[in-house]
Amino acid sequence: MNYLKVPLWLLPSPVAVAKALWRTRALLWTNTLTTVWETTTGFILSVALALVAGLAMVLSPLLKRLFYPLLIISQTVPLIAVAPLLILWLGYGLLPKIVTVILVCFFPVTISLIEGLEVSDPDLLNLLKSMGATRWQILYTVRWPNALPSLFAGLKIAATYSVMGAVIGEWLGASSGLGVYLTLSSHSFLTAQVFAAIFAITVLSLVYFVLIAGIRHLALPWLNTKDN
Amino acid sequence: MTLLLRDLSLTYRDYGSAGVNVLENINLEVPTSSFVSIIGPSGCGKSSLCNLIAGVEEPDRGEILLDGRSILGLAGQVGYMPQKDLLLPWRTLLDNVSLGCDIRRENKRESREKARLWLDRFGLGSFAGHYPQQLSGGMRQRGALLRTFLFGRTTLILDEPFGALDALTRRDMQEWLLDVWSQSDPTVVFITHDIEEAILLSDEIVVFSQRPARILARIALPFSRPRNPDLLLSPEALAVKKQLLGLLRGRP
Numbered sequence: 001m002n003y004l005k006v007p008l009w010l011l012p013s014p015v016a017v018a019k020a021l022w023r024t025r026a027l028l029w030t031n032t033l034t035t036v037w038e039t040t041t042g043f044i045l046s047v048a049l050a051l052v053a054g055l056a057m058v059l060s061p062l063l064k065r066l067f068y069p070l071l072i073i074s075q076t077v078p079l080i081a082v083a084p085l086l087i088l089w090l091g092y093g094l095l096p097k098i099v100t101v102i103l104v105c106f107f108p109v110t111i112s113l114i115e116g117l118e119v120s121d122p123d124l125l126n127l128l129k130s131m132g133a134t135r136w137q138i139l140y141t142v143r144w145p146n147a148l149p150s151l152f153a154g155l156k157i158a159a160t161y162s163v164m165g166a167v168i169g170e171w172l173g174a175s176s177g178l179g180v181y182l183t184l185s186s187h188s189f190l191t192a193q194v195f196a197a198i199f200a201i202t203v204l205s206l207v208y209f210v211l212i213a214g215i216r217h218l219a220l221p222w223l224n225t226k227d228n
Numbered sequence: 229m230t231l232l233l234r235d236l237s238l239t240y241r242d243y244g245s246a247g248v249n250v251l252e253n254i255n256l257e258v259p260t261s262s263f264v265s266i267i268g269p270s271g272c273g274k275s276s277l278c279n280l281i282a283g284v285e286e287p288d289r290g291e292i293l294l295d296g297r298s299i300l301g302l303a304g305q306v307g308y309m310p311q312k313d314l315l316l317p318w319r320t321l322l323d324n325v326s327l328g329c330d331i332r333r334e335n336k337r338e339s340r341e342k343a344r345l346w347l348d349r350f351g352l353g354s355f356a357g358h359y360p361q362q363l364s365g366g367m368r369q370r371g372a373l374l375r376t377f378l379f380g381r382t383t384l385i386l387d388e389p390f391g392a393l394d395a396l397t398r399r400d401m402q403e404w405l406l407d408v409w410s411q412s413d414p415t416v417v418f419i420t421h422d423i424e425e426a427i428l429l430s431d432e433i434v435v436f437s438q439r440p441a442r443i444l445a446r447i448a449l450p451f452s453r454p455r456n457p458d459l460l461l462s463p464e465a466l467a468v469k470k471q472l473l474g475l476l477r478g479r480p
Binding site (some may be wrong): 117125127129130131132133137141142145146148220225 | 284303308356359
């Protein structure tokens with residue numbers, strides 16, 4: 001196997017990674033559960049926040065002028081620079097990790113929601129107005145369903161990023177989680193375990209992605225029909 | 229319902245200070261249950277007129293009366309159908325046809341029952357559960373027309389509803405429209421740039437001038453109903469066609 005004489009601690013073979021996965025499965029599982037908890041909570045909270053912020057900014061141009069630039073700027077601040085501050089302010093518990101997840105997820109969901117709400121066909125809005133529809137009726141009969149495909153695109157991005165957010169949060173100080181497992185393994189030169197953690201993170205991200213794709217399939221049935 | 233337009237004038241001012249005169253002193257009476265077509269060069273302000281009657285825009289001067297009651301700036305009084313079918317992709321045909329009833333907050337079950345009845349009557353019953361993207365252009369247009377019809381009932385403003393269809397489908401749709409119309413006699417204002425379509429469908433044709441639109445001529449059509457597309461070949465129809473072509477070219 002090891003023709004190039006790469007030492008095992010530098011680049012372990014897939015077999016070694018699989019063995020590490022199996023050997024530390026109990027540990028990996030409890031750490032994964034912590035990360036799942038942080039990610040899911042953070043994700044749901046960021047979606048809720050994004051819905052409120054997105055709707056508010058679409059309904060009020062003033063709010064949009066005030067907060068849209070802030071939203072963009074907030075994304076240019078590197079997460080890795082903010083995370084230690086969060087640990088400093090919020091301690092080593094779950095809260096700072098949930099906040100990092102929100103920082104990662106909030107942006108794509110909000111932006112995709114705003115974009116989606118603002119692209120309705122003007123002729124369609126005109127038709128609804130001619131029927132005497134109120135602002136709210138136009139919002140929930142046209143603009144909201146029209147925004148859903150875009151919103152789900154944002155949710156998919158957020159879902160795959162969310163695990164990364166939690167792991168970065170855990171890196172900087174936590175007692176449990178995939179980020180902790182990753183740091184501990186890396187500091188002990190247990191490279192096979194590092195890859196095992198990467199594997200777990202990837203699988204977890206994929207699970208979230210598939211979950212969102214499944215919800216989209218159920219929630220947007222008109223996009224599943226074959227054109228005639 | 230009798231639709232009365234009195235001294236309607238409209239100017240768009242957002243193109244700089246001068247403004248663009250779109251409509252100038254339009255006076256028109258559309259009697260109850262009659263079918264009146266408006267024909268004119270493209271860009272002459274026909275669609276603006278529709279927006280005014282539909283209550284989406286307001287004129288600078290003039291009145292719009294429906295059975296003597298002013299509907300100026302009031303939306304929801306007439307059924308308005310634009311050229312695009314504008315069916316909502318996330319609603320099934322049945323739900324699309326009932327859109328107006330939902331906007332009016334009518335009982336959902338009753339409005340669906342009524343819509344299903346109309347879909348059945350006009351051969352769309354088996355497509356009630358289909359989404360618009362699963363339907364052909366002609367079927368979508370029929371759906372849009374039924375939506376307008378179920379919303380407006382007594383007064384319909386149709387803005388080039390068949391403009392985007394191919395000639396065969398369009399002929400089909402014209403006969404279909406006559407069929408729908410004969411079953412409940414709404415008052416119809418029909419915008420078109422197709423002379424034959426206007427002759428085949430209307431009781432009266434109103435010819436608009438270039439912008440700013442004025443009424444150039446009003447031509448009553450004496451043909452009996454129900455109508456058959458063959459009437460387009462009659463000498464009377466050809467005479468009307470010739471007259472219309474002359475008017476539209478600017479030679480009365």
